[in-house]
Amino acid sequence: MQVQIPGFNLQLTANSGQCFRFLQLSASTYHLIAGKQELFISQQTNDLFNLDCSQSDFRDHWQQYFDLDTDYQSILASIPKDGGYLQKAANFAGGLRILQQDAFETVVSFIISQRKTIPAIKSCVSKLSERFGEYLPSGKHAFPSAEALARAEPGELAACGLGYRVGYVSQTARMIAQGVVNLQDIHCLDDAQAKQALLQLPGVGNKVADCILLFAYHRLGAFPVDVWIERVLQEHYPQGFPFHVYPGHAGVLQQYLFCYARHLAGR
């Protein structure tokens, strides 16, 4: 189907480091696996997109996944037009959308993300899926279930490149499979409670918890601080980032800053 999505930039979103399961097929076309759903999506013009799914799949699944019901115009409008770094970042990355991803996949992906580059994370996630994820109709693999990773041998996880994170992923998968932490229930908690719940998982610290809140639980106020954001804050906000100006959506700005900083560095 063809659909008009004003302001959305697929390339920026696919390469934003939120999700590690976009495969770029051409300049404007990507393949994506999210949960048990697969999608070929292509950006044809500024606002026009081609998706190989039905109207009902789009309405029931992808519209939410790509966060098309959030008003990004008003978020962009909240940024002062002062020619500052944030305005430049927003000007570059304003087409980015905060994806609404599966919680378990996001938990594991970001446990793996610590001290790794984005290409390395993608490689790990891909290997984990091929080894432990269930087959999809296309012959590709879904991201593994908590049960599958809980059963996995440490050596098998290590073979996916997890390194010292093998224990974190294994224990976290067990806690979730056994219901010690219920990822569904976290949707009902407020931001602070949700963060506390996630911090119980081994391998999930402050930064990773913020990423999970932002990319799986759609808590747009969560503001993950990684090494790129740390540098941006030190260089451009030495007196601190003005969170009070952006109540409830600073996390969106964090993504603008992250992508812009990486862009300037040629990544």
Add this chain to the structure above:
DNA sequence: AAGCAGGGGACGT
């Protein structure tokens, strides 16, 4: 409380 170990790949030199 600060400092540090920790797989291995990506990246720059």
Add this chain to the structure above:
DNA sequence: ACGTCCCCTGCT
């Protein structure tokens, strides 16, 4: 070829 860095956490 080689050192540094990587969307960091947990231990000391």
